[in-house]
Amino acid sequence: MPILQKILVRLGSSALMLIAVSIVAFIIVSLPPGDFADSYAASKISSGETVTLAEIEAIRRQFGLDKPLYLQYFKWIGGMVQGDFGFSWGYSRPVTEVIGERLPMTILIATGTLLFTYITAIPLGIYSALRQYSVADYTFTILGYIGLATPNFLLALLLMFGATTWFGVSVGGLFSLEYQDAAWSMGRFWDLLTHIWVPIIVLGTAGTAFQLRIMRATLLEELNKMYVTAARATGLSEFKMILKYPVRLALNPIVSTLGWELTTVISGAPIIGLVLSLPDTGPMFINALKSQDMFLAGAMMLIYCILVMIGSFISDILLMIVDPRVRMGAST
Template structure:
């Protein structure tokens, strides 16, 4: 209690009792847990130890930065990995297939935090081409609409690249393998025997069936991207959930830490639901009715 600045033993005892009542530490542990669950069910995670603000308010404040980053990374990864995997499968064992596969595997071997530091030094500091701190520049509120859009795009560039290049490397090869496996099946041979053009065979008959595993994987990337955002958000000073929860851990802000665990767990469940929905969309044989 010396940290409270209260030296009188009686005053220390009164203050300690007040803190116990405030945080319900005077109740039995099962009662404490039940009350905590009831608060969580109402969306009340308590107040932050750092500034006394409601934890939910701090999460809502930081949520858009992380969700927008995760959504952009997933969409960018899908838009690059799927066409790249299709091109690699269509040109199996060609120089393009081998060269692009080797390039992305070498790139995948570089940890994202190492790539972040290198890009910040060269692109951000040495060449001064792109901003690397925060989500917006000073004076963002006074910019025009196009100016704001440009500023956001510039700030998103480096961190989005660090988020995305690893998934592109893995999922393009994953897509390639799935497509090659589907193209060996009987219905593809039948389509070719009917004289259908190779492009129609690939894009109309083979592609949709090969998308099932890749869509499931990308849906599960949502919780992984958000839970794995801590290091990159700290490096780029990104005002998202990852940095918020990191600050909570470093300051032992237990309400904020518990909220972070709950958010991550909830996102895993949301990712599983999205994976099931994507599976049903890609395969008409699947029905949850």
């Protein structure tokens, strides 16, 4: 099958997937008992005001919450298609605005985390495999297991604690106070860099440890294969030979888990965003879920899904690039 056709088929299945995911996302945000009108009333009452039943009904009618679920879905998805993501009741602003100002940070953190993961894991994995059972190999292994076993939020708290007590810097958020609302400048960008490494390390450590183990195991397996000896027999230098042949083949499982790795990062991000009080979509998403701000929560859930789908799409394309067997649909 020609490559272009494969990509088109892949895109088509992604589109179908997207529809299915939007339905699931909508059902999930509608699942909790009660609706926004109820939680609005509850918050009014808890702050000492009185709300009449008629008022609650009025809100419900105003937002179409009295209609059956499937009608609400079609109204919601119809708006989506036209770029109208609905209105966030919690923020009293259109969802597009609320998400729009936070999404770039989320994408930045996710991309940064993936880059960190692969840039660290691949060379360390190669080194570990080539120096199997050396001190460095054992060190990476131990650090890796600790990285895998430590819950992200704990790591976040430890890093924050360490940074404040030993280095006297505040690592919460993504900007220092003076740059919080400033316009973009070199200074602000630098300030961002000094903060963003914390969520990146927190989100990336487990993945790095995991990918390092995969790289090490696959490379060790590849190194024993006949084509490696055959390549050595051509007189190629050891370093070039290892990079060109076994490492190239050992990249396959790494590339194919890219989409999956992104899923882990994205699903881990909201909690970390909350712990580190990041100005990204994480804390906003959690608040929206709590206050049943369903258009905001639904849109965000859909966007997370889209990000994961883009990730696995990229991973599939990359796999086609690195492995001609995948590209050409060969069996061996």
